[in-house]
Amino acid sequence: MKQALSVSNKEIVSLVENGGVLSPKGYKAGAVHAGLRYNRLDIGVLISETPASCAAVYTTSHFQAAPLKVTQESIANEGKIQAVIVNSACANACTGEQGLKDAYKMRTLTSEKFNVSEDYIAVASTGVIGEYLPMDKIESGINSLEPGKGGENAEDFQKAILTTDTVMKSSCYQAEIGGKSVHVGGAAKGSGMIHPNMATMLGFLTTDAAISPEHLSAALKEVTDITFNQITVDGDTSTNDMVIVMANGQAGNKPLTPDHSDWPVFVKLLKENCESLAKQIARDGEGATKLIEVAVKGAVSNDEARTIAKQIVGSNLVKTAVYGADANWGRIIGAVGQANASVNPETVDIELGPIVMLKGSNPVAFSEEEAKAYLEKDTIHIMVDLNMGDGSGTAWGCDLSYDYVKINASYRT
Amino acid sequence: MKQALSVSNKEIVSLVENGGVLSPKGYKAGAVHAGLRYNRLDIGVLISETPASCAAVYTTSHFQAAPLKVTQESIANEGKIQAVIVNSACANACTGEQGLKDAYKMRTLTSEKFNVSEDYIAVASTGVIGEYLPMDKIESGINSLEPGKGGENAEDFQKAILTTDTVMKSSCYQAEIGGKSVHVGGAAKGSGMIHPNMATMLGFLTTDAAISPEHLSAALKEVTDITFNQITVDGDTSTNDMVIVMANGQAGNKPLTPDHSDWPVFVKLLKENCESLAKQIARDGEGATKLIEVAVKGAVSNDEARTIAKQIVGSNLVKTAVYGADANWGRIIGAVGQANASVNPETVDIELGPIVMLKGSNPVAFSEEEAKAYLEKDTIHIMVDLNMGDGSGTAWGCDLSYDYVKINASYRT
Known part of the structure; x- marks a missing residue:
């Protein structure tokens, strides 16, 4: 095939x-x-x-x-x-x-x-x-x-x-x-x-x-x-x-x-x-249980979109939330907020798989059960639209689990 | 007093x-x-x-x-x-x-x-x-x-x-x-x-x-x-x-x-x-069991020394090694290596508390038992001397434990 x-x-x-x-x-x-x-x-x-x-x-x-x-x-x-x-x-x-x-x-x-x-x-x-x-x-x-x-x-x-x-x-x-x-x-x-x-x-x-x-x-x-x-x-x-x-x-x-x-x-x-x-x-990251794919669009350039995508997928707080199947989109905002890129704090959309969480930087009511069920999957898609320009980019990472700590607390022994 | x-x-x-x-x-x-x-x-x-x-x-x-x-x-x-x-x-x-x-x-x-x-x-x-x-x-x-x-x-x-x-x-x-x-x-x-x-x-x-x-x-x-x-x-x-x-x-x-x-x-x-x-x-960081203090000297400026100190104390791999009392100084080198600062790869000294681990970028033989005993303390001092200039700076953080993951995998619940 x-x-x-x-x-x-x-x-x-x-x-x-x-x-x-x-x-x-x-x-x-x-x-x-x-x-x-x-x-x-x-x-x-x-x-x-x-x-x-x-x-x-x-x-x-x-x-x-x-x-x-x-x-x-x-x-x-x-x-x-x-x-x-x-x-x-x-x-x-x-x-x-x-x-x-x-x-x-x-x-x-x-x-x-x-x-x-x-x-x-x-x-x-x-x-x-x-x-x-x-x-x-x-x-x-x-x-x-x-x-x-x-x-x-x-x-x-x-x-x-x-x-x-x-x-x-x-x-x-x-x-x-x-x-x-x-x-x-x-x-x-x-x-x-x-x-x-x-x-x-x-x-x-x-x-x-x-x-x-x-x-x-x-x-x-x-x-x-x-x-x-x-x-x-x-x-x-x-x-x-x-x-x-x-x-x-x-x-x-x-x-x-x-x-x-x-x-x-x-x-x-x-x-x-x-x-x-x-x-x-990324999927085989130490201790990983899930692949996380973050797609950013609407950035002022592809470079900035990639920077933001990496910031999100690299956030320990995002990674632990995905591990715990906790739809805490505030942590995605936290990561976007500290990215070295142009961001309009009033125009951000966030989607977790098919679920809209934030629209124009305002929270959207969603079903916690549906979000939790989505986060139990083995590949998690996070989409962020800055609604500023045409730049887009994707980054990949994994969740942060107990096993990551276990593996790395005694790597040499 | x-x-x-x-x-x-x-x-x-x-x-x-x-x-x-x-x-x-x-x-x-x-x-x-x-x-x-x-x-x-x-x-x-x-x-x-x-x-x-x-x-x-x-x-x-x-x-x-x-x-x-x-x-x-x-x-x-x-x-x-x-x-x-x-x-x-x-x-x-x-x-x-x-x-x-x-x-x-x-x-x-x-x-x-x-x-x-x-x-x-x-x-x-x-x-x-x-x-x-x-x-x-x-x-x-x-x-x-x-x-x-x-x-x-x-x-x-x-x-x-x-x-x-x-x-x-x-x-x-x-x-x-x-x-x-x-x-x-x-x-x-x-x-x-x-x-x-x-x-x-x-x-x-x-x-x-x-x-x-x-x-x-x-x-x-x-x-x-x-x-x-x-x-x-x-x-x-x-x-x-x-x-x-x-x-x-x-x-x-x-x-x-x-x-x-x-x-x-x-x-x-x-x-x-x-x-x-x-x-x-820093000592009360989520899941922390130890305070880590990183002092950098010999940098080309105080700003760069602070940047490197933050890079080390923020490294997940350094944090998990400290948690596991594993004297893996290679991870300190890893963190220094990626810092956005001037580094001469031939002149770096690293000390873990009183123990010299690297001198002029060459490994120094040390007692694993002594290093492990030091890493069991509740405050860990890491010193890095770049031997390039007069810049110095300090940063503080904590180790990364199972409890960090536990706390953050379900913060909202």
């Missing part, structure tokens, strides 16, 4: 059922249990058959972890990547010179194992900050990787990148571009410390599209701002976050540029995939 | 043991149970014997509640206030025209009851957003107020302004100014939705100092920025927050101006009182 989506009313982007990071042509993946974690897969590799155009976005934290520095150095060389090596359990962040040395060593080991130039290798780590990588385990782990093309290989990779995640995140979308079938697939991890601007999340995207690194970067930036940068679990931003996309051109399309008639199709393809992964991350 | 504090090495500001809002000369207070809450005091009044110079700071929310509009109108007239009327249980926020009418009515009723000009009356409300005040109860409540000068009157007022608070907040400090004994006393409420820039908090300050409204405003602004605006419980800002100070001049000092030799003494007096109330609010 393909779920059709539309660009300019043409249904041309479709979901690939059970698709993932290996659905595009010319990629393989694998993972091993190297002993960084008690009994789960903890080192993964993702490889393109040929060097691929590459683009990446990174955390805005002042403290970029060592692997991000190494990855940036690799990409800076030619804008191409052929392999991504990633470990969980240890973030290799705030580990000084030793940490940087260890990240380079991960790159060298991967280069030797797979006979890929060091400049074509990206390195990623996720886990606890401030601990050194156990390099003996990393070395034997990398040396025992045996990547393949099957669904189980994709699944192993998707499992190896998880930390407090409870489920794997993957997706793939397909579209016809220049008469060729082009795929964008991806895998991601992220559960806590998730916030706009690349919180503790990693995203690995693959595509068989032909596209230059420069244009791929432009598309990734545009899409990231409205997908991964619009999710929040707890407002904290981490040191290791990265989304990386490889485009190996094996679909055989004429190289994509912004002038290409199908450029909007490719951007939409990339966006659908990133939005799917972003929502999977 | 008086606890001495110093200005320029002179010990001149002292704590008044068990002091509060009625410790300065010439004030009385009272409260009643008007039926807004089930069985607790819910309307309070604070009155100066004579019209007092007044200054106030308000929430920065786009949605200022009706009572704040009325209070600003009163103060704008002459800069003087003689009585403050306040109710809990209902915030009278997002209540449109009716809400504004109700706030004016509260002012009129108070004017008639106490024979004080309407322009000398401030109105404050706190509680649930989006519900109308039950004006019949408000009216009979105000009419049954019988303020007095005793400790029990101060206590009644302090109780009437509480919502989810578990304890009253009050304090008083004293200093010699121009040969006269001057007091600054205060009461405050606030427990959830506490964040920089006047979250769901109310502060009522009294002083017998002689000072013009203009200079009082300058002093209040200066002090608020480093006290009330430096606390956070959950990062949410409310619609009703206000700190108001009345100065009735009954101490008999020569009116204070910034040129007065004792001006720094008065500012320090005001600051000590506001800091005491701010810390009482």
Whole structure:
């Protein structure tokens, strides 16, 4: 079954059922249990058959972890990547010179194992900050990787990148571009410390599209701002976050540029995939029982609409109210009120799913029973209309539960 | 016992043991149970014997509640206030025209009851957003107020302004100014939705100092920025927050101006009182088991140091780690890393109480047992030195516990 989506009313982007990071042509993946974690897969590799155009976005934290520095150095060389090596359990962040040395060593080991130039290798780590990588385990782990093309290989990779995640995140979308079938697939991890601007999340995207690194970067930036940068679990931003996309051109399309008639199709393809992964991350937020989607319209700009949507979905008070199925729209107003954006305090409408709660900033009588029943669902839609302009934007997050506190009160133990 | 504090090495500001809002000369207070809450005091009044110079700071929310509009109108007239009327249980926020009418009515009723000009009356409300005040109860409540000068009157007022608070907040400090004994006393409420820039908090300050409204405003602004605006419980800002100070001049000092030799003494007096109330609010944060004090130094400016301190103390991940007594300094780094301030990622020191955790951005080995024992205390000090400049600042907050979620998952029920 393909779920059709539309660009300019043409249904041309479709979901690939059970698709993932290996659905595009010319990629393989694998993972091993190297002993960084008690009994789960903890080192993964993702490889393109040929060097691929590459683009990446990174955390805005002042403290970029060592692997991000190494990855940036690799990409800076030619804008191409052929392999991504990633470990969980240890973030290799705030580990000084030793940490940087260890990240380079991960790159060298991967280069030797797979006979890929060091400049074509990206390195990623996720886990606890401030601990050194156990390099003996990393070395034997990398040396025992045996990547393949099957669904189980994709699944192993998707499992190896998880930390407090409870489920794997993957997706793939397909579209016809220049008469060729082009795929964008991806895998991601992220559960806590998730916030706009690349919180503790990693995203690995693959595509068989032909596209230059420069244009791929432009598309990734545009899409990231409205997908991964619009999710929040707890407002904290981490040191290791990265989304990386490889485009190996094996679909055989004429190289994509912004002038290409199908450029909007490719951007939409990339966006659908990133939005799917972003929502999977938000829904699997630490302790989450519900996905919250906040849509803001009538703002003076799309930027401001996105800012307000993030403020609402990031509010602890909104999150706890949703957890408790309490239709306390005053907390939505509280969040809108403190947003760094233009707001007319007399013209705000708020809807919770199908239920109107506030109209022109005045309370509307509603059935508490109906609202409570709505809030028991597993996806909650909050709509805010500022009635000021044409700006709109969406953000995704989750509720705040006892389990969030439990998970985070003793993460390291 | 008086606890001495110093200005320029002179010990001149002292704590008044068990002091509060009625410790300065010439004030009385009272409260009643008007039926807004089930069985607790819910309307309070604070009155100066004579019209007092007044200054106030308000929430920065786009949605200022009706009572704040009325209070600003009163103060704008002459800069003087003689009585403050306040109710809990209902915030009278997002209540449109009716809400504004109700706030004016509260002012009129108070004017008639106490024979004080309407322009000398401030109105404050706190509680649930989006519900109308039950004006019949408000009216009979105000009419049954019988303020007095005793400790029990101060206590009644302090109780009437509480919502989810578990304890009253009050304090008083004293200093010699121009040969006269001057007091600054205060009461405050606030427990959830506490964040920089006047979250769901109310502060009522009294002083017998002689000072013009203009200079009082300058002093209040200066002090608020480093006290009330430096606390956070959950990062949410409310619609009703206000700190108001009345100065009735009954101490008999020569009116204070910034040129007065004792001006720094008065500012320090005001600051000590506001800091005491701010810390009482942070310690009583919803579900809190510990007060967290974060001191940042070595920043490029005091402003940036305060920004970073707030970012740390507001991080859910730091708060849950403190709750769980987990010395996970990586989360402190996470918070510093995302602060909108200058940070050199190579030069950061972090100390948890007496324990050095990070030096020059490199991990320092420490005893987990010692760290855990420290984190079991009821006040936790976190120190961050950026080693860049001379800027310093402090912020206060609390840990994030199961009870925070419990309290907020069903606030209205």
